[in-house]
Amino acid sequence: MGTAVLAPHRGPRDAAVRLVLVSCAALVLLTTLAMLLFLGQAGLKGAREVGLVPLLTGALWKPEADTFGGLPLIFGTFVSAAGAVLVGAVPAVFAALWATELAPKSTRSLYRRTMEVAAAVPSVVYGWLALVYLVPQMEKVAHHLRGDAATGGEGLASAGILLGVMIAPTVLLLSLDSLARVPSALRDASAALGASPWQTATRVVLPHGWRGIVVAVFFGFARAAGETMAVQMVIGGARKLPDSAFSPTTTISTQIVMDMQNARPGTPGSNVLFAMSLVLLVVSVVVVLGTRWLTRGARTT
């Protein structure tokens, strides 16, 4: 806003509006700080009460006996999210490549709209669908593979597939965005040199847009790791390390939402949940930092 030589009179109303705007911005900042502070405080208290090493490496989570070993939770979170990336994010990236580079022009916008709706569908809906349709199928697979040792369809594998289905539209849309940001002059130049669409896609567009795709997969992973209710519906809720991909286990967020209802506020049982949420916080901070690092220099806004 360039200041003119003949600056107009700034009445008290202007100053008031400016004050309101600054306080809105400050409110955003303060809220974030307050959130981190509150959670950090309660979480560190919980970590001190139980001890950091037992909390992260103990293999049994039993709040009623004051045993808080967080390893099954962390393991479940990371393995199911990794499974989701494998099941959902990888095909989504390929589909995004097809949809921006190889698909007929007329289908592109329809494809995008379908995926936008799919990405907006609440995760609980995906969770319910998985509970009703995926879990019985997984039970059959489990019995087929492991015989009587199998307990049921709920477990790590179901959670991974569910999360994969859940994050795929998001990853796809983010990848689409990043590929669409590749300057079309590059595509034209490549085509003018005689490259086929496939060659243009794999040798020009991908090398130019891969950072955005990695960011998209990061976000997919973070979203899968943080998902709560949908996972709670299919993972089984056994608070121990799983014996196999088909046995029930638990995740950090699932356990937080289940235990918080019973834990008395201020007790170790409650504080330790805040400590576990810090693990999720670390995941998202890593994602933010990784994103910033990958897109440094690039135009972001």
Place this chain on the structure above:
Amino acid sequence: MTALASARRNESGAPEAAAPRLRRGMRAGRILESVLGRLLATVALAIAVLYGGGLLYLLARGGSRLVAFTTFATPLSDVDGEDAMRFVLAAGIFAVSAWAVSLVVRDVLVRVRGVASRRANRIARAAIGVAGLVGALAFRDHLPRFLISLPSETRAGGGIGPEIFNTLYFALLSTMVTLPVGVGAALYMARFAKQRRFVSALRVALDTLASLPSIVYGLFGFLVFVVQMKLGYSLFAGAIVLAILNLPLMVGITEESLRAVPRELEEASLALGATPVQTALRVTVPYAWPGILSALVLSIGRVFAESAPLIMTAGTTISRGTAYSLDPFRGGETLAVHLWYVNSAGLAPDRADVSAGTAAALVVLILLTNVLASRLARFGGAAGTRVRHATR
């Protein structure tokens, strides 16, 4: 595309290949290329069919409960505010249906005549209003029973009336915080910020907020409102948490829409002697308003979809006495929470049908917000970026 098409033509026109010309179709690896290309297409189309089909299935499976209008008037039960709720719901259903029809009609008209006419728009708007009013007056007691009855934990025949009310009420409550704070912060960042460090701190804060899993918001709300302020489970706590959750989305898209306002307009306003504040409030914000609304609609979509933070701040119960109460300090569940609760703790024998109906209602709401947001964004200048913000 043309290259692919010509490559295909070359494959089929094999006899012509006798001419010793340098041609694209003959280079090494072209078979592999076409196989891989088809593979990608298969994957992509399989994904589209999976999600598109899944959505259609959801609507088909649960949709019948949403449109089962009754021929006999459903008597009012003794719940406060039920009559008003029915009125609003009927008006909403009929107005939205009229809106959907008008969209289709307008599209057809534009295709046929080539231009959108203002008069048709005005007629459409009037028709939507009339449809809402007539629907509310004539059909409010004939709404599908599923949409207006109370949920039941143990017996069959439970509905989702209070859940629909709570879901919409949550959207209203959280909007009351998200809209002013989000627009204020975005306007500050886009036009008035002077200290660079403050702005970059703000950006880091927004990035962090955007990347936090929703359960963390739930924990925060639980700790602050439910435990420390001793409010218990309340809509108020849930709405505040949802508002914070939506701030990054709101600020991000709003800022982008504000920045997309043509500089010439603002300079003209300044040249006429308006102060920067006057310019911002009377030129910049009105111009960017569709984009701001589209951000708002997307954030309302998030309110509809979110479950974990609400379970921890607003609880999972509906109490009969306050089912349709406007008091924000009572607890209550939304549609998304209900869908989870019915399947994890509900004992009703028809919970599969109830879930299907609830899921269909949710999907309809989400579809509406999606269509509305994209129509608004078309005027708002931030169409390409909304998805990046909307999907964490």
